[in-house]
Amino acid sequence: MSEKQLKQAYLNKLRPYFDIEEEVRGAHFSGKKLRIDAVVRPSVEHRSKWKRPDVALGIEFKDTKRFSQNYDTKNYTKWLSQCIDYTNTEWEGYGYLYVLTCPGILCDIRGLSNETFLRNLMGQIKIGELTQTHGGLTMLLHGHHRIWSEQEGVSMGKHWPLERTFGS
Secondary structure: OOOOHHHHHHHHHHHOOOEEOOOOOOOOOOOOOEEEEEEEOOHHHHHHHHHOOOEEEEEOOOOOHHHHHOOOOOHHHHHHHHHHHOOOOOEEOOOOOEEEEEEEOOOOOOOOOOHHHHHHHHHHOOEEEEEEEOOOOEEEEOOOEEEEEEEOOHHHOOOOOOOOOOOO
């Protein structure tokens, strides 16, 4: 099932309960223009069941089958990083939103240690480590990519621009 088909299947299940707007645009605090797959709000007949009847939630869909088959932490953590950026985006007509991953981001992860997943997530959201390793004081991203170390000097820092990006 393609990502588009996955999105439509889930949105069709939500339609009896929610009003849905697809491909909503917004502005990240960095100024970058972003687009989220869908924003849902309780439909008129269901609003009274919610504490805040005008609540809106963003949804970002991904076809995770290709990730899980290859134990691909890069794409899982990139997707999560994208969703973190989306929580820091003001969506047109909605403001700032909670963002839901669909399917659940942790549902399909197989064979990954918590440490590997966390270190890759940290790298995707531009958080690294300054730590002691066999190479002396070392700057690391993604748990194993040396940016710089006392012993070797500049490593991946020669190749990676280390610029902040936003969105996907």
